[in-house]
Amino acid sequence: MDKFESFQGVAAPMPLVNIDTDMIIPKQFLKTIKRSGLGVNLFAEMRYDDDGNEIADFVLNQPAYRGAEILVAGDNFGCGSSREHAPWAIKDFGIKCVIAPSFADIFFNNCFKNGILPIALPQEQVDILMRDAERGSNARITVNLENQVLTTSEGETISFEVDPFRKHCLLEGLDDIGLTMERAPAIDAFEAQAAQARPWV
Amino acid sequence: MTGKTLYDKIWDAHLVHAAEDGTSLLYIDRHLVHEVTSPQAFEGLRMANRPVRAPEKTIAVPDHNVPTTEGRDKVIENEDSRIQVEALDKNARDFGINYYPVSDVRQGIVHIVGPEQGWTLPGMTVVCGDSHTATHGAFGALAHGIGTSEVEHVLATQTLIQSKSKNMKVEITGKLAPGVTAKDITLSVIGQTGTAGGTGYVIEYCGEAIRSLSMEGRMTVCNMAIEGGARAGLIAPDETTFEYVKGRPHAPKGAQWEAAMEWWKTLYSDDDAHWDKVVTIRGEDIAPVVTWGTSPEDVLPITDVVPAPESFKGGKVDAAKRALDYMGLKAGQKLSEIEIDTVFIGSCTNGRIEDLRAAAAILKGKKIKDGMRAMVVPGSGLVRAQAEEEGLADIFKAAGFEWRLAGCSMCLAMNPDQLSPGERCAATSNRNFEGRQGRGGRTHLMSPAMAAAAAITGHLTDVREMM
Structure with missing residues (x-):
């Protein structure tokens, strides 16, 4: 996984609440056996009409937001299915950071596994960033994970929380499996003990 | 000392390692796999030349893509669907995991097959690359959905990196009126708490109306815990649970059954356990919704x-x-x-x-x-x-x-x-x-x-x- 570096980017506003994983990546695109190439299908049913033409007023089709690297959204973003195709599509489109008042649990976890930073902030702060995002491509928001600070295009700073372990993994681009493999002796010991305590498992 | 919730007990029994910051490594007893969220995980194992650590604890069944019309065991018309099902066939074979192919009468939806075959047992940790894994919580198992990266992680290590959720109690008191079912309970709870009401929590459902439900009904209730935002839904095992489990193909037998029962009977929330959130609904107030x-x-x-x-x-x-x-x-x-x-x-x-x-x-x-x-x-x-x-x-x-x-x-x-x-x-x-x-x-x-x-x-x- 690539290391997560600080960046300044265009933020796309999506003020809708309960944006679910079926919206983010509709099921017809889950039939792939690969992780790549899903960016073109991100938000497909909101983004394209029945004939596959772009719907002009959808935010990511507007010239200002075609290169968005940040998404600012409403409450409970990513609710629904566990499909990791949702963060794969977001990442493949080029979005590296999603900001919302709250996230669904599985989607939130999946983001970190794919080098995406999900940031939960109080509604008032999301509102500030949403207004900034609505100003288009001239308003670029800065994401600094190291210092845990967002800076609006007007220089206003908003600090955010992130789990220290996940922050470390994002910054270093660490692979979870490799880290856990280092704990193999502890897993072996657990299995031996569990085989005694609960042999029916 | 405060007592423990059922979630606390299962968590503690599966903790492999806990770091100072609360990041924990949890052992996984059962890993269910289906064709849509697993191909990339198996591909990852192959690329890193890693085996499945515990194939005997891993169960695969194709369900999401499969047609429901006759002849599907011969040919699946949709090419992408066919490729995914064939990939699961191959992965199950190559990695030696338990498998119920389309041609097997035991094939079905992974969350129905697991309990039916006795793979799901009280006190277990159960995961699957599918959000409705919450279903298995009906047995008093800690069960939840994971993403494909985590599927690969569990295949490789039989563990999951987790931080502990908070405890939420949802009590449904009294009796249900005629025409009111488990589905009405679970939808009514979400109607009251909202789809984000359970975010950050593991829910334990309890109360007379829950106790009166069959295992099928309990699975319906826990299935939609995820729709309420919770990581998992749980119901403490009781005689109804044991009766359902007993005699299933992969349930323990003989002396092992007795040993299991001894532990299973300790799987309930202590009276003095701490709850971070409590929701109470009168069973009589629930209507068909x-x-x-x-x-x-x-x-x-x-x-x-x-x-x-x-x-x-x-x-x-x-x-x-x-x-x-x-x-x-x-x-x-x-x-x-x-x-x-x-x-x-x-x-x-x-x-x-x-x-x-x-x-x-x-x-x-x-x-x-x-x-x-x-x-x-x-x-x-x-x-x-x-x-x-x-x-x-x-x-x-x-x-x-x-x-x-x-x-x-x-x-x-x-x-x-x-x-x-x-x-x-x-x-x-x-x-x-x-x-x-x-x-x-x-x-x-x-x-x-x-x-x-x-x-x-x-x-x-x-x-x-x-x-």
Whole structure:
């Protein structure tokens, strides 16, 4: 996984609440056996009409937001299915950071596994960033994970929380499996003990 | 010292390692796998030359993509679907994991097959690359959905990196009124707490109304814990649980059964356990409900009317406007007057034998409305066989229902079972999201009995009028 570096980017506003994983990546695109190439299908049913033409007023089709690297959204973003195709599509489109008042649990976890930073902030702060995002491509928001600070295009700073372990993994681009493999002796010991305590498992 | 919740007990029994910052390594007892969220995980193992650490604890079954029509064991027409199912065949073979292929009568929806075969047992940790893994919580197992990266992590290490959730108690007191089912309980809870109400929590469902439910009903309740935002839903095991588990192919036997029972009987929340949040609902206050919008929280008693978007607060006002527009409904319209085109009975929420019995009880001797498209998709081949033996299949067929083979089917419409734009469906599944059952399709969630009633009248119907 690539290391997560600080960046300044265009933020796309999506003020809708309960944006679910079926919206983010509709099921017809889950039939792939690969992780790549899903960016073109991100938000497909909101983004394209029945004939596959772009719907002009959808935010990511507007010239200002075609290169968005940040998404600012409403409450409970990513609710629904566990499909990791949702963060794969977001990442493949080029979005590296999603900001919302709250996230669904599985989607939130999946983001970190794919080098995406999900940031939960109080509604008032999301509102500030949403207004900034609505100003288009001239308003670029800065994401600094190291210092845990967002800076609006007007220089206003908003600090955010992130789990220290996940922050470390994002910054270093660490692979979870490799880290856990280092704990193999502890897993072996657990299995031996569990085989005694609960042999029916 | 404060007592422990059931969640605390299962967590503690599976903790491999806990770091100072709370990041923990949790041992996984059962890993369920299906064809849609696993190919990339197996590919990852191959690239890193890693084996599956515990193939004997790993169970795979194709369910999301498979057609539900005859002949599917010979050929799956859709090429992408076929490739995914073939990939699972190969991965199961190459990595030596337990497998129920399409041709096996035990094939079905992974969350129905696991309990049916006795893979799911009380006190276990169970994961699957599918959000409705919460279903297995009905056995007092800590069960939740994971993403594909985590699927690969569990395949490689049989553990999961986790941080502990908070404890939430949802108590349903008293008795349910006639016509009210487990589906009405679980939808009503989400209606009260919202789809984000459980975020950050593991829910334990308790109270007399929950205790009175069969295992099938308990699975329906826990299945939709995820729809309430919770990581998992749990119900403490009791005699009903033990009775269900006993004698299943992979349940412990003899002395091991006795040893297991000894531990299982300790699996309950202590009286002095700490709860971070408590929700109490009177069983008597729960009515048969239906959803009107595009989120499972958009739920109301069938006797109610479509709400006005202005009656909500914050971002929900715009969301409700969008939902009514998508659903083609107007505020003030009676829910019981909404006409439907299609009925879908099935899914991991309501595809078990008891669900089919409940629907058949309403349909017996009746016909579905002219022009109605109606299908029953049993949750597994064994549920299907049992329903045929009990005569339920004949009732469905005589009423005008299509009698299908097992799979996820129209719950998520990855196979050919889909809604057309504008088509309105009474569904026993779990999500009414935009496009969930097919682009432009309109979904109303409800219990199997309510769906059967709607099939007969052609509109959303209070099943109590037909009992």
